[in-house]
Amino acid sequence: MASFKPTRIPSYPKLGEKVTQDTLYWKNYKTPIQIKEFGAVSKIDFSPLSPYNYAVTASTRIHIYGPYSQEPVKTFTRFKDTAYSAKHRSDGKLMVAGCEDSVVRLFDISGRVALRLFRGHTKAVHLTDFTSDRFRILSGSDDYTCRLWDLPNSVELTSYSEHTDYVRCGTTSKLNPDLFVTGSYDHMVKVFDARTDKSVMTMDHSQPVEDVLLFPSEGLLVSAGGRYVKVWDLLKGGQPLVSLKNHHKTVTCLCLSSSGQRLLSGSLDRHVKVYNTTTYKVVHNFDYAASILSVGLAPDDAALVVGMANGVLSVKHRKSPEEKLQAGGEKRPRRPAYRVFVKGRNYAPKQEDFLVSKPVRMHLQGYDKQLKSFQVSKALDTVLEARIRLKTPEVTVAVMQELRRRGTLKNALAGRDERSLSVLLSFLIG
Structure with missing residues (x-):
């Protein structure tokens, strides 16, 4: 059985601050x-x-x-x-x-x-x-x-x-x-x-x-x-x-x-x-x-x-001027400890040895857990909460795109009251 893949959140480049002489x-x-x-x-x-x-x-x-x-x-x-x-x-x-x-x-x-x-x-x-x-x-x-x-x-x-x-x-x-x-x-x-x-x-x-x-x-x-x-x-x-x-x-x-x-x-x-x-x-x-x-x-x-x-x-x-030079100087990168380089260097593997793979437990966000259990309406509600739609709107958009890809976007929108629809429309209109 294939494992669940979390929703892929695209990253968008941010506009950097325009640096002027006044700045x-x-x-x-x-x-x-x-x-x-x-x-x-x-x-x-x-x-x-x-x-x-x-x-x-x-x-x-x-x-x-x-x-x-x-x-x-x-x-x-x-x-x-x-x-x-x-x-x-x-x-x-x-x-x-x-x-x-x-x-x-x-x-x-x-x-x-x-x-x-x-x-x-x-x-x-x-x-x-x-x-x-x-x-x-x-x-x-x-x-x-x-x-x-x-x-x-x-x-x-x-x-x-x-x-x-x-x-x-x-x-x-x-x-x-x-x-x-x-x-x-x-x-x-x-x-x-x-x-x-x-x-x-x-x-x-x-x-x-x-x-x-x-x-x-x-x-x-x-x-x-x-x-x-x-x-x-x-x-x-x-x-x-x-x-x-x-x-x-x-x-x-x-x-x-x-x-x-x-x-x-x-x-x-x-x-x-x-x-x-x-x-x-x-x-x-x-x-x-x-x-x-x-x-x-x-x-x-x-x-x-x-x-x-x-x-x-x-x-x-x-x-x-001295403080400017000191502030502008690059910090010396911290080097890893010596034991990191020599760890396992002298170990010689034997023919009967085998490698045991340790399963990595995947941490899922709340909306991913709901998508995994096919609770599409709850997943949409989660990403329309103020803390997500205002601070990370790209997450809200990514979940909507995932619902559309699955063909369940219509089901997620069904049965909503005026308040939840107004929140959705205000997010879409901006």
Whole structure:
């Protein structure tokens, strides 16, 4: 009697990942280091000066980390409530931060106590930044206002009340100390000139604005809010250039690579996407374990830091040339033991010896056992289960072809209810 032959499952070639220069570049980071903070990481800001320490704003603290340290080298704790938006000055010596208590604080990087307190806002301050002349501070608050402060005298210079909802983000121009941009939950992105008493440009993002940034040339502005990342041409009066919808949830943060040729966006969908700023196509994607609130890239691209809603800080460092060579080197194949080669070498068979063949027990899958016992309907039910039809659809197709070869496909389909037929049709239609 001939033995039962298992169903032959054909193997199909898989499409390999397309390897590009961007893929090689962004995969050239080590396994991330994870640091647990005291609360959700709302802001990451790198110092503009080497060795590029970075400030992490989380809960009621601001931690300063070295480029390769897993423990903070300095901590600022003089906050009565949640701290927001710690930002370095361009000379790396001062840092400004907002707070839930509506006070803007100025710190010396080498000290711990606030040098200046700027009072005037009536609600939480989520936006702080320095102007490029280093003598003024920009702040934005949940009281719907953004304000400019004189740093040496600790006095308010100007207050703008054009927004009709929380002002949650903004940035200052590096080329013109009088220009700055704010984004609000009223869906508007506004460009202000400190020499005038009102905004000079307004753009409608159509969603609450979570973050904004300027390109190095400052001819283009990027805004993030909702599921959209939008690029605006400031040289054409703020005309929309492109709208990107590659995230599944709210985009919370933006940053640029050192060259300005790659744009990074982080989202509550736990992805960081990298865009080519020429084509605005996604060239790489990073996956994380929790919703992303902040992202920062070192000025030399040597470290990628991501802050998450669960308080985890993920730090990826770029591999050194020596580590690249070590990772690229081929592993030496393991050689079999010496006894494998000499086993049975000295045995001389005799004329009366005979070889006893040991039967090999064949392991059959569930559907093969059912086919062997001619339970064709049950075999079809087995391969239409979700775990098989979704993960290994080639098995489902192979069993259907075997039923057709046997001429029992019609019998296997007979007597089925609407539910089982709908599963079958959805599999066939795809």
